[in-house]
Amino acid sequence: MQYSQKHLLGIKGLSKEDILAVLNAADTFKVYTQRDIKKVPTLRGRTIINMFFEPSTRTRTSFEIAGKRMSADVINIAGSSSSVVKGETLVDTVKNLEAMNCDILIIRHGEAGAAELAARHLSNPVINAGDGYHEHPTQALLDLMTIREHKQELEGQKVTIVGDIAHSRVARSNIYAMKTLGMDVSVVGPPTMIPADMEKMGVKVFHNLEKGIKDADVIMMLRIQMERQNKTFFPTLREYSNLFGLNLQKLKKAKKDVLILHPGPVNRGIEISTDVIDGPHSVILNQVTNGVAIRMALMYLLLGLSDETVN
Amino acid sequence: MNPVVLNSQQISRAISRIAHEIVEKNSGCDNLALVGIRTRGVPFAKRLQAKIKSIENVTLQLGILDITLYRDDIQTGRSHPEIRSTEIPFPVEETKIVLCDDVLFTGRTIRAAIDELMDFGRPAGVQLATLIDRGHRELPIRPDYVGKNIPTSKSQLIKVRLNEEDGEDQVILVDAPQ
Amino acid sequence: MKLLIKNGRVIDPASGINEERDVLIEKGKIAAVEKKGSISESSLDGAKIIDANGCVVAPGFIDMHVHFREPGFEYKETIESGAESAAAGGFTTVAVMPNTNPVNDVRSITEMIVSIAKAKAIVNILPIGAITKGLKGETLTEMADLKEAGAVAFSDDGMPVSSNEIMRRALEYSHMLDLPLIQHSEMKDLTAGGCMNESIVSTELGLGGMPREAEDIMVYRDISLLPRTKGRLHVAHISSGNSVELVRQAKAKGLPVTCEVAPHHFILTDECVRGYDTNTKMSPPLREQWDIDMIKEGLRDDTIDIIATDHAPHDTVDKEVEYAKACFGIVGLETALPLTMKLVDEGVLTLEKAVEKLTITPAKLFDLDKGTLKPGSVADVVIFDPEKAYKINAAEFKSKSKNTPFDGWDVKGQIVHTLVQGKIVYSNT
Numbered sequence: 041m042q043y044s045q046k047h048l049l050g051i052k053g054l055s056k057e058d059i060l061a062v063l064n065a066a067d068t069f070k071v072y073t074q075r076d077i078k079k080v081p082t083l084r085g086r087t088i089i090n091m092f093f094e095p096s097t098r099t100r101t102s103f104e105i106a107g108k109r110m111s112a113d114v115i116n117i118a119g120s121s122s123s124v125v126k127g128e129t130l131v132d133t134v135k136n137l138e139a140m141n142c143d144i145l146i147i148r149h150g151e152a153g154a155a156e157l158a159a160r161h162l163s164n165p166v167i168n169a170g171d172g173y174h175e176h177p178t179q180a181l182l183d184l185m186t187i188r189e190h191k192q193e194l195e196g197q198k199v200t201i202v203g204d205i206a207h208s209r210v211a212r213s214n215i216y217a218m219k220t221l222g223m224d225v226s227v228v229g230p231p232t233m234i235p236a237d238m239e240k241m242g243v244k245v246f247h248n249l250e251k252g253i254k255d256a257d258v259i260m261m262l263r264i265q266m267e268r269q270n271k272t273f274f275p276t277l278r279e280y281s282n283l284f285g286l287n288l289q290k291l292k293k294a295k296k297d298v299l300i301l302h303p304g305p306v307n308r309g310i311e312i313s314t315d316v317i318d319g320p321h322s323v324i325l326n327q328v329t330n331g332v333a334i335r336m337a338l339m340y341l342l343l344g345l346s347d348e349t350v351n
Numbered sequence: 352m353n354p355v356v357l358n359s360q361q362i363s364r365a366i367s368r369i370a371h372e373i374v375e376k377n378s379g380c381d382n383l384a385l386v387g388i389r390t391r392g393v394p395f396a397k398r399l400q401a402k403i404k405s406i407e408n409v410t411l412q413l414g415i416l417d418i419t420l421y422r423d424d425i426q427t428g429r430s431h432p433e434i435r436s437t438e439i440p441f442p443v444e445e446t447k448i449v450l451c452d453d454v455l456f457t458g459r460t461i462r463a464a465i466d467e468l469m470d471f472g473r474p475a476g477v478q479l480a481t482l483i484d485r486g487h488r489e490l491p492i493r494p495d496y497v498g499k500n501i502p503t504s505k506s507q508l509i510k511v512r513l514n515e516e517d518g519e520d521q522v523i524l525v526d527a528p529q
Numbered sequence: 530m531k532l533l534i535k536n537g538r539v540i541d542p543a544s545g546i547n548e549e550r551d552v553l554i555e556k557g558k559i560a561a562v563e564k565k566g567s568i569s570e571s572s573l574d575g576a577k578i579i580d581a582n583g584c585v586v587a588p589g590f591i592d593m594h595v596h597f598r599e600p601g602f603e604y605k606e607t608i609e610s611g612a613e614s615a616a617a618g619g620f621t622t623v624a625v626m627p628n629t630n631p632v633n634d635v636r637s638i639t640e641m642i643v644s645i646a647k648a649k650a651i652v653n654i655l656p657i658g659a660i661t662k663g664l665k666g667e668t669l670t671e672m673a674d675l676k677e678a679g680a681v682a683f684s685d686d687g688m689p690v691s692s693n694e695i696m697r698r699a700l701e702y703s704h705m706l707d708l709p710l711i712q713h714s715e716m717k718d719l720t721a722g723g724c725m726n727e728s729i730v731s732t733e734l735g736l737g738g739m740p741r742e743a744e745d746i747m748v749y750r751d752i753s754l755l756p757r758t759k760g761r762l763h764v765a766h767i768s769s770g771n772s773v774e775l776v777r778q779a780k781a782k783g784l785p786v787t788c789e790v791a792p793h794h795f796i797l798t799d800e801c802v803r804g805y806d807t808n809t810k811m812s813p814p815l816r817e818q819w820d821i822d823m824i825k826e827g828l829r830d831d832t833i834d835i836i837a838t839d840h841a842p843h844d845t846v847d848k849e850v851e852y853a854k855a856c857f858g859i860v861g862l863e864t865a866l867p868l869t870m871k872l873v874d875e876g877v878l879t880l881e882k883a884v885e886k887l888t889i890t891p892a893k894l895f896d897l898d899k900g901t902l903k904p905g906s907v908a909d910v911v912i913f914d915p916e917k918a919y920k921i922n923a924a925e926f927k928s929k930s931k932n933t934p935f936d937g938w939d940v941k942g943q944i945v946h947t948l949v950q951g952k953i954v955y956s957n958t
Binding site for chain 3: 209
């Protein structure tokens with residue numbers, strides 16, 4: 041199975057084969073990450089630029105570790121979008137990186153479509169590390185890898201995503217991936233946090249947590265953005281937590297062997313209680329481990345393909 | 352018709368001879384391990400392991416290397432071989448290791464294999480066994496054990512077919528299409 | 530100097546003519562519109578003759594909604610370049626919106642626009658004054674002064690008048706001056722952070738939505754204010770199907786409301802936004818097929834009075850950026866005819882009706898002495914080949930800006946000549 045795309049800009053548009061190609065490769069890379077010497081020489085001499093216009097510790101570090109384990113030179117650019125303030129556009133920034141022969145550009149940006157815009161101006165592969173509320177494809181891939189590790193099969197699994205769906209790129213990427221792989225997806229949140237025409241994405245919509253997680257094999261809790269309170273999406277954190285926070289009591293509605301995922305960082309006691317985070321169902325740290333393997337796999341797959349072999 | 356350079360019986364005899372040579376050269380089986388290079392180095396190593404068991408009644412440790420990530424031609428524009436796992440289930444440190452591969456050609460695969468092996472520790476020594484040596488070395492690498500030397504032109508292909516992978520035992524020489 | 534346009538099909542909705550006629554122009558005015566061949570060429574000694582065989586000869590188009598960016602944003606468009614773009618699109622009269630820098634909210638700016646237009650523009654430029662100072666929605670402009678300087682209407686286009694009180698007073702005050710208010714209908718608090726229509730497409734793309742209700746609510750509010758204020762309301766670039774229905778109901782009650790639609794709103798849906806091409810970003814945003822169907826129905830039954838382009842030039846600096854950061858709007862003058870011809874091909878409008886919505890109707894709505902070929906009228910004329918097929922090439926636009934989602938489209942309907950006061954200002958030969 042081969043990954044057929046030049047970039048990874050989003051999960052939408054990937055075939056089942058593309059997704060499985062990454063997951064399969066990542067399974068192997070995970071073995072490498074567990075050796076004493078975790079570094080392989082595969083990408084020696086290649087330059088990977090980690091351009092983050094939004095603050096992120098986990099994702100940026102994960103990409104950096106992945107690149108370094110492949111022996112690539114990884115350069116972090118903390119684009120606080122300050123260069124944009126100074127007058128340089130994203131397109132100009134990208135053209136400069138192109139001129140410096142960057143082999144892979146990893147971009148995290150606050151605006152939807154930024155990765156696609158960058159890819160239009162770069163001849164080398166681009167990995168979207170999150171663009172606005174659009175997509176966060178590597179997160180979805182590492183989530184699937186984690187689910188497959190525990191459940192073996194992906195097809196037919198019942199997944200419930202809970203939280204601020206409207207402002208979640210993690211939710212979108214996961215929904216695309218899960219629908220492509222034949223999984224059953226529900227979303228739960230207050231109507232103010234469910235975007236327009238959500239059902240057309242092929243998911244069931246619930247506004248009640250207990251109903252939404254009934255018989256779920258997997259529950260994915262999304263981080264609630266504290267700063268969004270003042271935009272009237274919900275009255276208080278207290279009420280949000282009462283209605284949509286996951287605790288051991290509510291968890292009983294799900295299957296006995298349910299997995300709990302969270303893309304992090306977690307607000308303990310708000311969207312998810314501490315006993316659930318640290319409990320037996322939680323695979324939150326496995327997600328982090330798998331993130332490195334997924335990103336190594338992607339770098340390997342993206343750099344192996346020349347222009348001629350990509351459609 | 353492509354000429355058969357080794358048939359099933361000849362393969363078996365060659366492996367048998369190499370097994371004896373390994374035991375002889377290392378004065379027995381102490382501190383010795385076999386490592387097959389994917390793909391067909393693996394059944395080759397397994398057959399050596401079985402043969403040595405029948406000679407010395409010792410089961411040597413067996414490892415598997417997938418050298419894909421250590422290759423030096425990763426970006427030549429072809430799509431990637433699927434990578435599979437490397438399994439070295441024994442300490443490499445202070446062990447004499449016999450690398451096993453089906454065909455020795457440029458030597459680049461062996462270079463990659465040695466590099467990967469070193470990431471597992473510092474072996475006491477590394478030897479090389481190959482079923483076919485077809486020449487055209489590009490690196491200063493020489494085999495310690497050879498099933499058969501077959502002079503080839505660079506454009507030709509040596510196809511080793513082993514029961515475990517291909518359902519038959521045979522080595523053939525193919526004139527590569529233009 | 531005489532000029533004879535012969536062998537063309539004259540479409541002049543104002544006088545009910547739609548047949549082959551010859552048009553004689555003398556001293557910048559229409560001298561005669563006679564049966565084909567009945568004006569003897571020998572009697573014209575030395576007159577210039579245009580053979581319009583196979584072409585339509587119509588009054589020059591009138592666009593009541595363009596942005597020419599001067600003063601303030603001359604790198605996007607100037608009055609001069611905008612006028613050339615207009616001429617290339619068959620437009621002989623355009624009304625320029627006041628959202629320049631400084632805003633056209635005082636007499637001196639209006640006069641400046643008029644004087645630049647007089648010196649440099651090859652088509653007629655009509656200034657639209659601001660409703661409120663600085664488009665801030667707080668204080669009314671000196672509308673009477675602006676009118677005297679040449680303003681033909683008032684609008685805070687782009688910055689809708691959100692205060693109910695200010696809108697009420699603006700309608701009352703403009704009624705005194707007998708000029709219409711043009712409202713860009715958008716409740717900004719409902720579209721905050723948005724950059725496209727709110728739908729499954731905005732959901733999938735993760736872009737902020739601008740729901741059609743933001744338009745509907747303001748259209749409804751403005752219509753509600755009409756009976757008491759007696760003001761005239763013109764709804765700019767209608768895009769929501771519900772708003773079309775609101776205007777239809779208001780017209781049925783006899784209220785003084787009119788509206789316009791821009792070609793992109795009857796051709797493109799928000800599906801075009803996929804791929805994040807910033808040339809699909811406009812305000813109001815591209816909506817859905819249902820809205821297009823409602824708009825076409827509105828064009829058919831004259832709920833939608835006129836076609837206006839909302840010509841909004843932007844430099845690549847403002848467009849080759851992240852979607853949410855890009856400026857709203859596209860250039861429209863040079864694609865208006867071929868896009869309108871699509872309505873004719875689909876049977877939504879007859880060719881005569883399409884010409885009417887581009888000529889005499891806008892002239893009537895804004896009290897312009899234009900839009901007809903009746904003898905004695907000013908000789909603003911467009912000659913176009915309705916059947917000529919070609920590919921839109923933005924690089925060849927006369928406009929300084931090339932921001933259009935229609936680049937490379939196969940269309941038909943090409944401008945051949947544009948005449949202003951009897952003078953040829955554009956020829957495609």
